[in-house]
Amino acid sequence: MHSFATSLLLLALSFAFAARHVSAADSDSTSTIPSAVFRFNSSSSDGDFVFALNVEKDTGDVYMHMSAPAGNEWMAAGIGSQMKDAVIFVAYPSKNGTGMTLSPRLGLGHQEPSWYNSISCSPIFADDLANANTVTDAVMTVDTVCVNATNITFPLIDLSYTNTAQNFIFAVGPSSGHGFSGHGSTPLQSDSLSAGLRRHSYYGQFTMDMTKAFTTNSSTAGVPRPNDSSNSTNYILENASEAFSNKADSDPAPAIHAFVMCLTFVIIYPLGVLFLRVLKRVILHAVVQTIGLVLTCMATAGGIVISTQYNRSRLLLSAHQIIGILLLLSLFLQLGLGILHHRIFKREQRPTLLGKIHTYLGPTIMAVGVINAPIGFVFAGNPHLCLPYVVILVIVALVFVGLRFFSHKCCGNRGAQKATGPMPAGGPEGYQYPQFGDANAGQAPYQHLGAPPAYGRAESYGSDSIPLQPYESQQSVVGHGVQQTRPMV
Ligand code: HEM
Ligand SMILES: *[C@@H]1O[C@H](CO)[C@@H](O)[C@H](O)[C@H]1NC(C)=O
Numbered sequence: 165m166h167s168f169a170t171s172l173l174l175l176a177l178s179f180a181f182a183a184r185h186v187s188a189a190d191s192d193s194t195s196t197i198p199s200a201v202f203r204f205n206s207s208s209s210d211g212d213f214v215f216a217l218n219v220e221k222d223t224g225d226v227y228m229h230m231s232a233p234a235g236n237e238w239m240a241a242g243i244g245s246q247m248k249d250a251v252i253f254v255a256y257p258s259k260n261g262t263g264m265t266l267s268p269r270l271g272l273g274h275q276e277p278s279w280y281n282s283i284s285c286s287p288i289f290a291d292d293l294a295n296a297n298t299v300t301d302a303v304m305t306v307d308t309v310c311v312n313a314t315n316i317t318f319p320l321i322d323l324s325y326t327n328t329a330q331n332f333i334f335a336v337g338p339s340s341g342h343g344f345s346g347h348g349s350t351p352l353q354s355d356s357l358s359a360g361l362r363r364h365s366y367y368g369q370f371t372m373d374m375t376k377a378f379t380t381n382s383s384t385a386g387v388p389r390p391n392d393s394s395n396s397t398n399y400i401l402e403n404a405s406e407a408f409s410n411k412a413d414s415d416p417a418p419a420i421h422a423f424v425m426c427l428t429f430v431i432i433y434p435l436g437v438l439f440l441r442v443l444k445r446v447i448l449h450a451v452v453q454t455i456g457l458v459l460t461c462m463a464t465a466g467g468i469v470i471s472t473q474y475n476r477s478r479l480l481l482s483a484h485q486i487i488g489i490l491l492l493l494s495l496f497l498q499l500g501l502g503i504l505h506h507r508i509f510k511r512e513q514r515p516t517l518l519g520k521i522h523t524y525l526g527p528t529i530m531a532v533g534v535i536n537a538p539i540g541f542v543f544a545g546n547p548h549l550c551l552p553y554v555v556i557l558v559i560v561a562l563v564f565v566g567l568r569f570f571s572h573k574c575c576g577n578r579g580a581q582k583a584t585g586p587m588p589a590g591g592p593e594g595y596q597y598p599q600f601g602d603a604n605a606g607q608a609p610y611q612h613l614g615a616p617p618a619y620g621r622a623e624s625y626g627s628d629s630i631p632l633q634p635y636e637s638q639q640s641v642v643g644h645g646v647q648q649t650r651p652m653v
């Protein structure tokens with residue numbers, strides 16, 4: 165009778181390798197599978213993390229049971245005491261949303277572990293393994309064997325059958341429903357073993373008594389069975405330590421990066437344009453755009469640091485990243501053009517090619533920057549943020565266009581009448597020098613100098629309502645003969 169049960173079990177185990185499916189196993193035999201069981205009851209999630217291990221010494225086959233609350237994007241346990249150099253078994257829902265994918269990975273440091281293709285794992289199903297390799301409403305579960313795994317990883321990891329306190333790490337991915345990467349974020353469902361992971365919502369360490377978790381007898385090797393004598397589907401902590409060094413983890417960097425970038429491209433740069441076009445303050449324009457550039461620099465640096473954490477972004481080769489870096493370079497070019505043009509204009513009182521490029525490049529950078537934000541939301545797996553972004557963008561755009569239209573209406577016509585030089589219709593606008601403002605504005609100190617030079621489009625001249633500020637010495641202005649009107653180049 166006993167040998168019959170044993171041969172049944174052996175048959176069943178051979179099916180585990182061949183057909184990846186173990187038929188109903190005898191419960192007396194399976195309960196003799198020696199194992200270590202780790203259980204972590206997290207206050208920061210609505211369910212426990214469970215990891216149970218059995219290793220067959222002669223083959224190096226590693227049998228595992230792992231579960232965590234469904235709704236977390238992934239769960240993982242690794243052999244080692246830190247991410248670096250740990251062999252990490254990561255599990256996440258399969259593409260159809262009901263199965264599970266188990267991905268063996270190698271920890272590289274404080275970044276997303278990479279798929280480790282030397283280890284191959286197969287799911288195991290059995291009647292006394294409830295919800296094996298499925299996602300239910302409450303819990304996701306994997307029951308698996310990674311064949312010959314310790315043989316491959318032995319030089320790498322220090323897994324010893326005599327170690328009563330073998331180091332392990334564990335972590336659980338963010339829940340789809342909370343935080344920046346939360347509600348509405350694309351849930352991780354993939355059959356790919358190298359699927360992109362988001363950073364954990366909590367992690368920690370534990371140890372296992374390996375002397376209790378290995379077997380030399382293949383008839384008692386298998387996925388650890390529930391060990392709660394009062395509940396035949398429950399796992400309780402046994403032959404393992406409690407969790408230690410466990411920590412809830414959150415990374416505010418991606419949210420800060422996104423917020424600062426959106427702030428600069430949607431608010432600050434347009435504000436800088438309005439200072440120039442509506443208020444006609446060159447220096448204010450320069451200051452505001454420089455503040456924007458500094459913020460863009462810092463947020464880009466943050467983006468690059470974030471990029472190093474993830475396999476999909478490490479090479480900085482995605483559209484969002486390339487566009488972002490080109491934008492930053494263009495912004496520096498734009499700053500240089502602005503300064504050079506300003507210096508030449510101050511000296512020679514004439515429009516420059518540099519100024520013209522500056523005038524066209526600016527709006528181009530702003531438009532591309534505004535478009536790069538939704539590309540970034542999609543890249544980060546947060547496409548749901550595109551809608552609120554577009555709503556805010558439309559509101560800001562209406563205000564912006566309204567202000568510019570209003571400034572044309574109120575101040576442009578008068579300016580046009582005042583203008584004396586030939587005006588190329590529809591030509592690009594040069595920026596304004598306040599001291600050349602409308603002589604009738606009252607505050608302009610150079611009324612005796614006569615009409616302002618025709619620098620820029622007619623309607624961008626002067627203003628009745630806005631006090632214009634002199635900022636250059638009268639001397640230099642007189643010295644360059646501003647009475648003479650000049651056409652836009
Ligand atoms: C996208 C994937 C991941 C990223 C970006 C990531 C990133 C990080 C970072 C930045 C830290 C340091 C956190 C701090 O200073 O508080 C850390 C620590 C840690 N992570 Fe991960 N991690 C990822 C996946 C995993 C996985 C799959 C595990 C599974 C075991 C894991 C386990 C740990 C543990 C145990 C620590 C603390 C020990 C240590 O410093 O290495 N991580 N991780
Ligand atoms: C834990 O170790 C003890 C002592 O070796 C053993 O009796 C027990 O079955 C082990 N627990 C599990 C779940 O295997």
Ligand SMILES: *[C@@H]1O[C@H](CO)[C@@H](O)[C@H](O)[C@H]1NC(C)=O
Pocket residue numbers: 205206207211212
């Ligand atoms: C986890 O711990 C909390 C209290 O810390 C308890 O209320 C809850 O029942 C525990 N959950 C399980 C599954 O043991």
Ligand SMILES: *[C@@H]1O[C@H](CO)[C@@H](O)[C@H](O)[C@H]1NC(C)=O
Pocket residue numbers: 258259260261262263264355
């Ligand atoms: C879902 O995918 C898993 C893993 O690929 C597979 O085992 C399972 O049969 C699939 N379920 C359905 C309903 O297709």
Ligand SMILES: *[C@@H]1O[C@H](CO)[C@@H](O)[C@H](O)[C@H]1NC(C)=O
Pocket residue numbers: 221222223224314315318
């Ligand atoms: C696997 O590793 C164990 C432990 O080092 C060793 O005893 C065994 O012979 C190895 N098996 C194979 C097939 O290499």
Ligand SMILES: *[C@@H]1O[C@H](CO)[C@@H](O)[C@H](O)[C@H]1NC(C)=O
Pocket residue numbers: 312315316
């Ligand atoms: C197990 O791994 C060792 C070392 O990589 C290899 O020599 C051996 O053939 C493997 N055995 C099986 C059954 O895959």
Ligand SMILES: *[C@@H]1O[C@H](CO)[C@@H](O)[C@H](O)[C@H]1NC(C)=O
Pocket residue numbers: 170381382383384
């Ligand atoms: C393996 O276990 C079975 C049943 O538990 C037993 O009959 C057999 O003698 C064991 N084999 C060895 C080599 O220990």
Ligand SMILES: *[C@@H]1O[C@H](CO)[C@@H](O)[C@H](O)[C@H]1NC(C)=O
Pocket residue numbers: 395396397398399
């Ligand atoms: C037994 O344990 C399972 C898994 O932890 C749990 O879902 C179930 O409610 C428990 N059953 C009883 C009767 O406590």
Ligand SMILES: CC(=O)N[C@H]1CO[C@H](CO)[C@@H](O)[C@@H]1O
Pocket residue numbers: 195390391392393402
């Ligand atoms: C500590 C504990 O309850 N261990 C149990 C593990 O599971 C087996 C099989 O159900 C029980 O026999 C043990 O008592």
